[in-house]
Amino acid sequence: MSKRAAGSTACLVGIGETRYAKWGGITDTSEYQLAVDAIVAAVADAGLSMDDVDGLASFADDRNEATFAAADLGLPELRYASMSWLPGGGGSCAAVANAAMAVETGACEVVVVYRSLCQGQFHRFGQGPGGRPPRGPSQGPARVPGIRKARTLLDAHLAFTMPFGMFSPPIAYAMVLQRHMHRFGTTPEQMGQVAVTTRAHAARNPRAVMGSRPMTMDDYLQSRFVSEPFRLFDCCLETDGACAVVVTTHERALDLRQVPVALLGSAQGTPRGFGHGQYANVGMPDDDYTSAGARTVADRLWARTGLGPQDIDVAEIYDHFTGLVLLSLEDFGFCGRGEGGPFALSGALNWPDGAMPINTHGGSLSEAYIHGLNHVVEGVRQIRGDSTCQVEGAETCLVTSAAGVPTSALVLGRR
């Protein structure tokens, strides 16, 4: 177990979720209120008091700043606050990992990682100026074509995508899957299997927004194209909701209400030259372009934990798009390069009988789109034995963050 000792010693001891609803479905509660509600629920689940919390962590340009939350929640002292630089859903696992590093170094003792996302109250995440407008007064006048000063580095990079109508993630990642199909023969049915499988898992989950909407392969194939080869059902939901996870030290975890879920290891980052990922970079090497961008993260994760894909009992794979799930499965070594499609179609991803059941809560495709922090919550449930699609005796769970952007991953388990 010497390799294991090089991993993390932190534990996930509490989880909290608000209700999840379709886009615009939550209008009586602000996004910030939902964040606070999720934090309160997670701390209660852990058997802790808010007076025990001294750290807050998030990701993805969170609008709900930790400094305000710390004051509003009445934390006795804020000793740690961080937000991952990894963009969008790439930072969900990194936020947990950063919290773990904070408690392991003694910077603080109890960190709540949170994410609230009410797209009905704001623009859809990751979408350019053409995004579905928020509910409320209409936007300003149309712009006169010309040149303007970039607001951020990302803005200057997206100047090389937006004027070409590459407005949003489904368009950018459709191009990745088109290339993957060209190289490896990946098919629509193989992508569709991810949608059908996770919808079946959602049917058992009372929290899942699409839990009462069964989907067959025919339903999938008949859904309209958004950006070929992506159909509507290749794309994740747009939802409202929030969730949170409490991270503390192993020692502290032993005294708490829940059986502690160990963070066996984590990794985050990008390969050389990956930049912001395929969303803003089409110039990277072909092997990276047709990947999740997670190969270096996977290599480090397996090295740090002393584990490999064969040791994982259940996986919660970030699923903003069906096709990128296939690429993540390849990057983390569950199947060979280019074999993600046949692996999915073989039934390997299906609970309970598949070789590697994934997204047992329904994922972003069928439970809710909380930027993957709900995948961490589900990972905790699996190790506790509380999932609605429980993998019997699950002792290890891989959780991944968004493919196609700088990303991160965790292995949860028992210590």
Add this chain to the structure above:
Amino acid sequence: MNMRWFPDEMPVPGVNAETNGWWEAAARHRLVVQRCTACDQTRHPPGPICPRCRSTASQWSDLPGTGSVFTYTVVRQAFIPSLADHLPYIVIAVELDQGGGARMVSNLIDIDPFDVSIGMRVDVVWEDMGPQLAVPRFRPATGAASGSATGSTTGSATGTDAKGAHA
């Protein structure tokens, strides 16, 4: 005559110190790529330093405006309302001839979506969107056979320079 393919409401590019020169060249219908003066490495989008040799010296290198389709998508949803009349449209990543492996996002126009394929040869065409803004789109190359190194599985951002290969 100024040909138009996309509506006025297309997003306006935001420009910074590193990218301004590229858009200035585009306004004059020059398709350029940033090339490291020290080691000849190209990079796109433009940046402040060469990722290979870390030289900060660079120049704008004119390209012939030809290339091949690395990948593409046929967009069938209008993400801005005024695009509803322009559906479907095609977004491509094009590998630029003499670009040292550089690729850029653009559009393929004047083609049936059914006829698009990876590796097909394309030529630049300019769309003037405003007084200081011209955007390079691509159309199928006239008289050129399709298929190129882009269609192989070994393409790389740092791969061999395509100079002369399609001259």
